Amino acid sequence: MKLFMKAPAKINLSLDVLHKRPDGYHEVKMVMTTVDLADRIELIEGTSDQIVLTSQHQFVPNDERNLAFRAAKLLKERFSIQEGVHIVLHKRIPVAAGLAGGSSDAAAVLRGLNRLWKLKLSLSELAELGAEIGSDVSFCVHGGTALATGRGEVITPLPPPPSCWVVLAKPVIGVSTGDVYGKLQIDRIKHPDVEGMMDALYRQDYDQICALLGNVLEPVTMSMYPQVALIKEQMQRFGADAVLMSGSGPTVYALVQHESRMHRLYNGLRGFCDQVYTIRMDGEPHLT
Incomplete structure (x- = not known):
């Protein structure tokens, strides 16, 4: 079985930092929205129980440095999944750009493997798992337009901006x-x-x-x-x-x-x- 997932970029309409938290992160207050620039991700059922990640982009790592790989590993370990998966990243979002490309890839893997592995988790449950991977992953699981608070993991949906x-x-x-x-x-x-x-x-x-x-x-x-x-x-x-x-x-x-x-x-x-x-x-x- 093969699934194709879309991983859209985000932009910040508003980004505020309130203070440094005891855990070392910063308390933020951000309004973010997705835009029509997206990576495409293939999730292919593995023939072994291994996670394999490939990408044509020379600056994209194919191991645990990659948030998408870490998303698959988190689900596999948390729910004792015996199957493997081949993740193919088709990058269109620029790397290290402030557009949450890596976080969106991880969120798409969470949503896709939830279907592929029939985990039946809600988006809120996936977003909670995403917070363990990176601060923007929770927002990217939900997508759309939202207020993000805490270190970025507390998501409140907002209406989308006017078309432009x-x-x-x-x-x-x-x-x-x-x-x-x-x-x-x-x-x-x-x-x-x-x-x-x-x-x-x-x-x-x-x-x-x-x-x-x-x-x-x-x-x-x-x-x-x-x-x-x-x-x-x-x-x-x-x-x-x-x-x-x-x-x-x-x-x-x-x-x-x-x-x-x-x-x-x-x-x-x-x-x-x-x-x-x-x-x-x-x-x-x-x-x-």
């Missing part, structure tokens, strides 16, 4: 989330209006969503990597409705409603950034 174009641009650098959080000075943070963003989503107020985009990690990453700030400036210059860095970066995204402006942004960015994508908002949750 999203232009993503990733410079040729990888950013360590740990390094960015390590340089964050919490006492100097200008906190974004997360409640206002949630209200704007409920009211489907595109202009207000654009006005309230905020990410407390953005200044930190930009101070470490000036090319991230340059991309944001270029997007603003080419007429984006709003621009923000996603996660800990380095990917920056622009929101635009008009297709002609989307093409202008894309063409302008292609001049100095290799990885540029024009996609649509997704924002709809997974049903199973």
